[in-house]
Amino acid sequence: MKILVQVIVDHENGDPAIIKPIVEFKREDLALGTLGLTIGESKLLLKNVQSELISQQVEQYIFKHKTCNQCHKELKIKGYTEIAYRTLFGKLKLSNPRLYACSCNKESKKRSFSLLSSVLSERIAPELQYLQAKWSSLVSYGMTSNILEDVLPMHANISSIFYTTHKVAKRLDAEISEEKYCFINGCENEWNKLPYPNSPLTIGIDGGYIHAREGSNRKAGWFEAIVGKSLHETHPSKRFGFVCKYDDKPKSRLNTMLQKQGFQMNQDIVFLSDGGDTVRDLQQNIAPYSEHLLDWFHITMRITVMKQMVNGLLPDNYRDQLDKQLESIKWNIWHGNVNKALDKISSFSDDCYEEELDKDSKKHKLWKYADEFYTYIESNRYYITNYAERHRYGEIISTSFVEATVNEVISKRMVKKQQMRWTQEGAHRMIQVRIATLNNELRDEFCRWYPNMNNVNDNQVLQSAA
Numbered sequence: 001m002k003i004l005v006q007v008i009v010d011h012e013n014g015d016p017a018i019i020k021p022i023v024e025f026k027r028e029d030l031a032l033g034t035l036g037l038t039i040g041e042s043k044l045l046l047k048n049v050q051s052e053l054i055s056q057q058v059e060q061y062i063f064k065h066k067t068c069n070q071c072h073k074e075l076k077i078k079g080y081t082e083i084a085y086r087t088l089f090g091k092l093k094l095s096n097p098r099l100y101a102c103s104c105n106k107e108s109k110k111r112s113f114s115l116l117s118s119v120l121s122e123r124i125a126p127e128l129q130y131l132q133a134k135w136s137s138l139v140s141y142g143m144t145s146n147i148l149e150d151v152l153p154m155h156a157n158i159s160s161i162f163y164t165t166h167k168v169a170k171r172l173d174a175e176i177s178e179e180k181y182c183f184i185n186g187c188e189n190e191w192n193k194l195p196y197p198n199s200p201l202t203i204g205i206d207g208g209y210i211h212a213r214e215g216s217n218r219k220a221g222w223f224e225a226i227v228g229k230s231l232h233e234t235h236p237s238k239r240f241g242f243v244c245k246y247d248d249k250p251k252s253r254l255n256t257m258l259q260k261q262g263f264q265m266n267q268d269i270v271f272l273s274d275g276g277d278t279v280r281d282l283q284q285n286i287a288p289y290s291e292h293l294l295d296w297f298h299i300t301m302r303i304t305v306m307k308q309m310v311n312g313l314l315p316d317n318y319r320d321q322l323d324k325q326l327e328s329i330k331w332n333i334w335h336g337n338v339n340k341a342l343d344k345i346s347s348f349s350d351d352c353y354e355e356e357l358d359k360d361s362k363k364h365k366l367w368k369y370a371d372e373f374y375t376y377i378e379s380n381r382y383y384i385t386n387y388a389e390r391h392r393y394g395e396i397i398s399t400s401f402v403e404a405t406v407n408e409v410i411s412k413r414m415v416k417k418q419q420m421r422w423t424q425e426g427a428h429r430m431i432q433v434r435i436a437t438l439n440n441e442l443r444d445e446f447c448r449w450y451p452n453m454n455n456v457n458d459n460q461v462l463q464s465a466a
């Protein structure tokens with residue numbers, strides 16, 4: 001049996017429709033391997049439909065535009081050049097006629113022009129750019145190339161995927177407005193007139209480290225990226241992120257994320273973070289009704305480390321007593337009793353101190369750690385709250401949800417594979433595209449950039465195909 005697939009081209013102008021053959025499938029007996037389309041056949045089908053569709057569209061465009069739009073005289077053809085246009089369904093070579101400008105147009109400085117060049121300002125289809133950027137933000141460039149080549153009739157060059165992803169990142173970045181010292185607008189009077197927001201926003205911010213690459217130097221160490229996530233009761237959560245030493249508009253980036261979540265000036269915001277200066281500066285002058293808290297997760301992490309150190313001591317080092325002290329320190333911070341907690345940390349630290357210093361002894365290390373913990377709590381004292389009370393009211397006290405964000409934005413794509421090393425610029429760009437993907441915004445951005453790109457939700461297509 002033979003199955004022929006054809007397309008019918010109807011110009012809707014009264015001319016008879018044209019039938020064009022697309023592909024021919026042959027089948028003998030019914031077998032599992034030949035029931036329905038193979039991947040190869042589906043690729044051929046798509047490739048040929050694409051080629052036919054595009055050649056019809058181009059032909060029609062040339063037909064419509066080959067006359068002068070003033071005197072309607074047909075323009076003379078000077079010659080032809082070729083445009084290579086890459087799509088999801090194959091690379092096409094389009095014949096691009098070069099026409100002489102009409103003699104009726106005395107002002108034109110150009111004697112000739114290429115007809116398709118202005119309309120095809122990019123030589124790669126938006127749909128292809130979208131999939132290249134989306135997949136490379138989720139998996140490696142090499143894997144992206146494999147996925148695309150596996151299911152689509154195309155050759156997916158790794159350097160082209162890399163180039164597209166960076167181009168998309170630059171475009172996303174260019175839309176973040178200039179950095180400002182303060183993003184608070186208006187005055188209290190105006191804010192009070194706004195409808196009261198039904199629930200507060202909680203923003204967790206934390207940092208993660210990425211393996212550095214500087215030219216051929218493979219031992220360049222690490223650099224820091226900051227990642228944050230905002231949670232709201234009804235809106236879907238959003239993320240933002242940047243490479244600290246590379247980015248010059250972090251605050252504006254944070255503000256953009258808040259705007260996307262429908263933030264308004266009379267809304268309460270709680271910022272949860274570890275005590276670092278970069279992160280602390282970022283949160284200032286963003287929202288008038290904001291609260292800045294040291295997050296509980298980072299506090300307990302430090303106490304847990306000390307507990308493990310205590311457990312590693314010999315019993316005659318008053319192990320049980322030290323353990324009880326730590327419990328009490330934790331209890332006091334949990335209830336927001338900073339002064340009492342500081343007293344207790346101080347005496348804990350004293351108890352760990354030994355006159356005969358052995359710098360490598362476990363107890364000495366514990367003493368040093370306790371001392372640092374004291375400084376940490378003291379310098380963050382104004383950001384410590386009554387966690388017990390917040391917890392009782394069901395309010396978030398911890399950025400452990402941000403730990404998960406650091407993992408999904410940075411670690412999974414950029415850290416897990418040890419051999420992967422990044423430049424600051426490369427990592428920053430990858431973070432931008434990855435966040436757009438994770439925030440479920442990348443498709444919308446493309447539809448905004450290319451308004452004619454059909455904004456069919458991928459899920460809708462999947463549902464109708466189910």
Ligand SMILES: [Zn+2]
Pocket residue numbers: 068069070071072073102103104105
């Ligand atoms: Zn003319």
